[in-house]
Amino acid sequence: MTYRMPAEWTEHQGCLMAWPVRPDLWGNVLTEAQQEYAEVARAIAEFEPVTMVAPPGHGEQAAAICGDQGITVVELPLDDSWFRDSAPIFVVDAEGNRAGVDFRFNAWGRKHSPWDADDRVSALILDRLGVPAIRSEMILEGGAITVDGEGTLITTEQCLLHPNRNPDMTREEVEAELKARLGVTKVVWLPYGGLLDTETDGHVDGVCAFAAPGKVVVQLPADPEHPDYVRMRANRAVLEHSTDAQGRPFEIVDVPQAAFVEVDGKRTEVGYLNYYLANGGVVVPIADHPADEGALAVLAAAYPGRKVVGVRARVVAFGGGGVHCITQQIPAARA
């Protein structure tokens, strides 16, 4: 049976999220983090059902803060709260049957201990959903890849070839495993993720996302002083001169900025690229910053026919991610 990972814009059964409780990560802003996660869940629930997984003993709190309009809370052991990276990556076969690829997870190169519960949670989720699991021994987070569902996967060398992930695998072996597990036939390697994205070592979902087959959205800072000003232009050059699995060149949509805000005394970059495609919607992290409006307009133009919704995610950014990082789609059974 040959499975392939559907593009994020394909119809979903729903969305998985994980409830944040980790004091060493959130410190003074844990309460605000929970509020923002709940706002993201409510925004997505306008488009599709959300399952919020909370660690044992925290389900009641999660339910109280999230509300019950389209959000179901279940309890499973968790270490952290970034389901893009620790939840299963769903794939489908030609008949629409689903499976979930359970890649290994090591907390982005052993950055936050423990991570064993997050490494095990994919299997528990799949068991609960009644979807068969496909285990991979490669370390991979979902935020490190974006696919078009038609054979193309885009990733970054900065993350996937970082020695803290799979030091014993060559680039060719990493590519072969991506192709085998996710049903892609071409991998486009961008050199860079975000320089300031030290939590993930440069996940692609901070800098580039597929918008449609043959069409990508990229981060392209307009300010020459931005640390990624040159790097993102190198990424763009790769996309300009590459073709996808079907031989098509890429149409490229530029998002010209990210917002910098201060959260609990820390300068924090809120990247607009880290959005989630819900059924009929685009849920975008915003920063209560003058740059929000322009980014939302670019994304509205890039996703015709979808409702674009901004959700304040400054504290999520402080924690190391955005809306995309804290969500994982479950494709519909006959996607």
Place this chain on the structure above:
Amino acid sequence: MTYRMPAEWTEHQGCLMAWPVRPDLWGNVLTEAQQEYAEVARAIAEFEPVTMVAPPGHGEQAAAICGDQGITVVELPLDDSWFRDSAPIFVVDAEGNRAGVDFRFNAWGRKHSPWDADDRVSALILDRLGVPAIRSEMILEGGAITVDGEGTLITTEQCLLHPNRNPDMTREEVEAELKARLGVTKVVWLPYGGLLDTETDGHVDGVCAFAAPGKVVVQLPADPEHPDYVRMRANRAVLEHSTDAQGRPFEIVDVPQAAFVEVDGKRTEVGYLNYYLANGGVVVPIADHPADEGALAVLAAAYPGRKVVGVRARVVAFGGGGVHCITQQIPAARA
């Protein structure tokens, strides 16, 4: 005392080369390799004196093959024959006094054992020249850098951040050591060297060279099937959007191709970027290939006032390098 590395086009006292004898590297083509090294030495000797260092017992052979027109042979213990990478990197102070930086050498990430004689040869050369040595504990080959002599150094991440060189140094620490030892104030990081350049892990001297302050020559394959077609365009985007230490943008000269030839049954890429700037000359590796002529014309235009000379270097390429890799300039005392 503050030293800086002069640009390669600054006046030389002469050129250092090392005589090839290593059977495990050259195999069937050792004799042809020696012929090509000798031809390179004779071409450079038309412009400046050449000192050919041969391993003990090989001096007589080297002298016999090279001839004595401007070429002096001396014997010193050697492992291999790539003085761009194992010889000292010369620096000068404001009064024109010279020193030689003796970086550590580990055979391009422990690829060819032994390498202890090559690691020690810089100290012996400097002692013989009566030039003071500055020892650095960082592993660095001269082929991994190009400088404009006015504060700017260009290198590649592929090589300098490769875990087989200085795995315990961060990017910031590598930059700090380059600045301290070579008197540069800005490091421009290109993502890539040549993909096929597996011997050096992508030295910059295969893909980019300073031609003058504010002016660089880059490899830019015209053939979309070339493995570096996209990668070199990412490099070029970095240069297009960067400025040098003086705040100048870069004028970029493209060399549109390398030549592929077969040497002893191995498909071998002869890159035209790996040339040496002698006093008044540019000594360029060529391949007896139709592409030679175009590359020489581009370089003649890029270096007005210099005589451009092509020297057949197919076997040198088979061994892993070009004219630049097998040479090292000694700046004139009051450069």
